[in-house]
Amino acid sequence: MKVLVIGSGGREHALCWAIAKSPLCDRLYCAPGNAGIAALAECIPLSPDRLKEIVDFAISHAVDLVVIGPEAPLVAGLADLCEAAGLAVFGPSAKAAMIEGSKGFMKDLCARYGIPTAAYGRFDEPDAAKEFIHRHGAPIVVKADGLAAGKGVIICHNENEAFAAVDHIMIEAAFGKAGSEVIIEECLQGEEVSFFVLVDGNDIVPLASAQDHKAAYDGDEGPNTGGMGAYSPAPVLDESLTRAVMETIVRPTVDALKAEDRPYKGVLYAGVMVTTDGPKVLEFNARFGDPECQPLLLRLKSDLLAALAACAHGRLRDVSLRWHDDAALVVVLATRGYPGHFAPGSHIRGLTDAAAVGDDVMIFHASTALENGDVIATGGRVLGVTARAPSVKAAQALAYQAVDRIDWPEGFCRRDIGWRAIARS
Ligand code: AMP
Ligand code: GLY
Secondary structure, eight states, X not given: OEEEEEEOSHHHHXXXXXXXXXXXXXXXXXXXXXXXXXXXXXXXXXXXXOHHHHHHHHHHTTOSEEEEOSHHHHHTTHHHHHXXXXXXXXXXXXXXXXXXXXXXXXXXXXXXXXOXXXXXXXXXXXXXXXXXXXXXXXXXXXXXXXXXXXXXXXXXXXXXXXHHHHIIIIISOTTGGGGSSEEEEEOOOSEEEEEEEEEESSOEEEEEEEEEOOEEEXXXXXXXXXXXXXXXXXXXXXXXXXXXXXXXXXHHHHHHHHHTTXXXXXXXXXEEEEETTEEEEEEEESSOOTTTHHHHHHHBOSOHHHHHHHHHTTOGGGOOOOBOSSEEEEEEEEETXXXXXXXXXXXXXXXXXXXXXXXXXXXXXXXXXXXXXXXXXXXXXXXXXXXXXXXXXXXXXXXXXXXXXXXXXXXXXXXXXTHHHHHHO
């Protein structure tokens, strides 16, 4: 098969790594890719928002499967354009990806079908949003409706913070059109977990659970980021809770989307809060998590490409996946200053040495480029050092052993990835 992966992050490096291992893969392209991906795939300098050019490339290169990594091209309709051109595609249509693209749509869907989630209100006018906040009191959560690169959710500890959040989103338009509507939500308490499944419109194959570390610094301090590390599986999701997530959240959502003529195809990511009242869905994403994808795929024994192709062709009922019993953990290395201002262009050394720590260690690139043969950092989150071992604690030790061999003074990472799972063991 000829495969085209869309995206340039650590998630896409992990996808390319798993796809390239498949005996079914004859040729692998990635648009646009990064320095790590370039070792596995032919990188095509096309940004994911150039939808028509991506489709033209896939047609002219007789691509058998397009795998879409990030949410923005999904919400913009890349999967629809591929299908209209007769291309097989892994990723939901724009109508189905609205489950991530509009939080208001997602909440209304949950309400219509009795899917457990936080109580909420939906507003396109700031005064009405504030009146609702005043009526319900703090703590309360204010969210921009549309895509905001993971920054559109503000947890507010008092009423004034919540009023300021409404102004930030609706009046200052911090997230542009994504904030023309806000969702105000009850603040749920509990432990948060991510759960991933493959869906082919109808059938569901569970992948695995993971836990992310969103805060920038140790002890979950500092500003929120796209994710500074993750591990899989998440010990909090035991067998009975996993069943509850499948039966009360995932299955009803897939059925609801089908009933509303938005059949979902691709990976569905449920962000779940395990509350004393049972699991409740915080959000859905229409893609793999980044960095959660990296430990997830390090645990997968089966052929990923075969599974993605089966999903694209509506044949998931023939798929069952095998997993390593081990845990896997990723530590993200970011440029100093991230998620605020940072200077790109610094040199990274020691990567070969770091990868040599073991066969079960992978260094996924999230934002790198090659400059005269040297690897340079080009963004905020730059590397995902990922390790697999019999326990989260052992995987953590292995990952930090590799991290310590990387020579990159301009970078930083958290030193406590996995703490919650280790504290449980
Ligand atoms: P979202 O982008 O909707 O996943 O929200 C980002 C993060 O905000 C989640 O991963 C949670 O940590 C937090 N969050 C979102 N909604 C709520 C809620 N209703 N109660 C508590 N925390 C929330
Ligand atoms: N790591 C969180 C996300 O991918 O949304």
